[in-house]
Amino acid sequence: MINQQTLESYYEKKGRLQQNFLTKQFQADLPKFSAHEEAANWFKELFGDDFIFVEKTKAANETEFYYLYDIIHDRERWERRERDIKEKGFANGLGMLLCAQRVDIYEDGSVELAF
Template sequence: MINKETLVSYYEKKGRLQQNFLTKQFQVDLPKFSTHEEAAGWFKELFGDDFIFVEKTKAANETEFYYLYDIIHDRERWERRERDIKEKGFANGLGMLMCAQRVDIYEDGAVELAF
């Protein structure tokens, strides 16, 4: 069961900087959610301010929506990335790609993580 005590066991090191990234096993072990709100609430409780809403977008079938979130794994790099995007229109630098992990949550509660 995923909780604050077991969360550390779901991380693996990735990239040149060996940054923390959630594993596929994390997605496998997720609870089954019935709604977007239920899933987002669960993630918010687990990750707190490191779980942030990005945008709502149409699914491929054009009839339903899904919600994009980021789980921030490296707050300092993430803040620098966001600042660079805002100021320069782009961000590049060591560790910027792996500083956060995308989470897609569908209206029916289905969850997909980027790996």
Template sequence: MITPQTLDEYYVRIGRLKQRYLSERFEQDLPVFSSHTEAVEWFKALFQGSFIFVEEMEGANSESYYLYDIIHDREIWERRERDLREKGQANGLGMLLCAQRVDIYKDGTVHLAV
């Protein structure tokens, strides 16, 4: 069961900087959610200010789903966001893995980028 106390057990270290990233096991152990709202509330409670809304997307079947990021490295993430705003692009060591994408569908289905 994923709780604030067990969360560290779900992280692996990847990339040249050995950044923390949630493993496939995290997605497998997620509770079953009955709605988008329920899933978002659960993620916000677990990750607090490190769980942010990115945008709403339309799927192939015209069903909307929502993209969120879990920020794993706030310092690199803030630098990436600043570079995107100021330069229109961001590249640098660690920028790809500083956050992890989460897709949440209206029915509560969750997919984690792993």
């Protein structure tokens, strides 16, 4: 069961900086959600301010929507990346790609994480 006490066991180290990134086992062990709001609330409770809404977009079938979120794993690099994107239109630098992990939540509550 995923909770604050077990969360650390779901991370693996990735990249040259050996940054924390959630594993496929985390996705496999997620509770079954019945709606987008239920899933988003669960993630928000687990990750707090490090779980942020990015945008709502149409699914491939063009009839449903899904919601993009990020789980911030390295707040300092994430803030620098966001600032660079706003100021320069792009961001590059060591660790920028793995400072956050994308989470897609569909209207039916299904969840897909980027690995």
